[in-house]
Amino acid sequence: MPIGNTQPSVRPASAGRAGGAAVTPAAHRSGARPRRSHGGLRAERYAPYILVAPAVLIIVLLRLYPLLLGVNFSFTGDGAQNGEAVGFGNYSELFGDPLFRTALGNVGLLVLLLPVAVAIPGLLATFIYLRVPGHRFYRSVYFFPAVLSPVIVGAIFNLLLAFDGPLNAVLGSVGVGPVDWLGDPDIAMFMVVGVHIWATFGMALVVFLAGFATLDAALLDAARVDGASLRQVVWHVVIPSLARTIQFVFVTTMIGMLTSMFGLLFVMTSGGPEGSTYLPEYYIWIQQGQMNRPALASAASTILFVIMLVVGLMQIKLLERAGKED
Template sequence: MAAPSLSPAGSVVSEPAGARRRTRAGSRAERLAPLVLVAPAVLIIVVLRLWPLVLGVNFSFTGDGDRNGMMVGFDNYLTLFSDPLFRTALRNVGVLVLLLPIAVAIPGLLATFIYLRVPGHRLYRGVYFFPAVLSPVIVGAIFNLLLAFDGPLNRLLGGLGLGPVDWLGDPGVAVFTVVGVHVWATFGMALVVFLAGFATLDSSLLDAAEVDGASFAQTIWHVIVPSLSRTIQFVFVTTMIGMLTSMFGLLYVMTSGGPEGSTYLPEYYIWIQQGQMNQPALASAASTALFLIMLVVGLAQIGILRRAAGKED
């Protein structure tokens, strides 16, 4: 049955029912198309990420050894926070958070110089990214030689009259040494992200700042930082995640958690409990704690950066 409708001339014409059904079917397909396209990615995330996460959290409430498979409540978490090594790992997480602005500022400034086409910027682009393709084991082995107590760096310092530094044997220095090596080895990826962000920067803003007589520091703070606020947020979060979850190779090769456990991070502690102490439930509890730390720190960083960007606007 056809429904009546008005033609442009004002006369009544009928619209076929089949056409209406096809129109409704077409609109329904348009609404469902995005869901169909997103479904495979969502399924992969749920199956390979969220479901294992739920299983890991549940496993953290079970026991090890004689109590394997038994629900023990929060016993594993109480054991964690009473373990001096885990408390040291948490303290080192605080050190990472304090050093994070430096780890982000270095690639940000270098990307700024490359964007402004300083002499040799094409060479610098390749040189800065090169360490990112090296294996952490190779990087650790190289710096073990360079930073040895009788290594080249200490010989250079000795020639300058500054005396040797026990870079990897002093508990107060070792963690900063490993973090510094990690930043050197990974800042190339953040550099690429910053360069991608600069591709969206309106160059007229830089021209206006130059006309107004803004200094280089003022241009960075009042033009570049607000324009790249989302890029900076992304680099902050990914750099923090990288520090918390990608330093195992360096730690294992350079210090093995020493000296005196001073370079322990949650990631290394998890491996020790799972791989050497055969305490998978305790390792799961440490993994859950690490996940919560990353979640809280990441959300806090995003909130702080958004408020800073809002004040700048």
């Protein structure tokens, strides 16, 4: 029986698996990708918006909407005029109140002391990064005050700064008379701000250390080779390299000084002596919590928000201009 000329069957190159479309070697070599469907492209386009939508919704509901309600409420009356439109009556009353004018004056004092509040953690972070003598001590204790409650901090410094307290005892031992640190209207606000800076500089220092992690070490090495002093290294290398970090610390520190000093004020001075340590947030609490005047408190809150917005934008502009000049 003649044997036929049998050959093994060869599957054509165009045949794919399970009858699917074939992928030619040329397609593999060219790296061609299958085209995505129109629905896939649309999903990819809207994915970022879907991901940020929950955060935006939270901000709108818990921040922007209450802010707008507060602004609207500030144009209504209190007491017998509750809910009635009074125009700018609340704002006129605020600027006619000596206590509120004192609070605004203290805001100006905070703005003047802000560079000190930023320079202290900035210098400490520089010392730690450059490993100057004592940097291990600063690294071990810098964050300790930040974990204390403002009430505890205020109570501690009430004891230290009391008229018959340890600080005046030390001054008396060197022949200096006692100072009424918290009872003198001319210095009480400086004491409260100083305590606040001591209690909160640890957070700013952490931000500065994070900024130093992005600093190019080659710049510092070049400065050392050129014989630059520590002051020159800080002024010409560190500050320009950390411009964005410094902007962030300036803005967040100012916001903290305007909105996070209530605990210290309440424990240390309660707004005294003679109202000299009033700040807008303390004034707002007095009007809302004790005087039961929510509309007037809303007007003061609106003014505080505008102050923070204007001061923050001015700081950013000034720091950006200084960076460009350098």
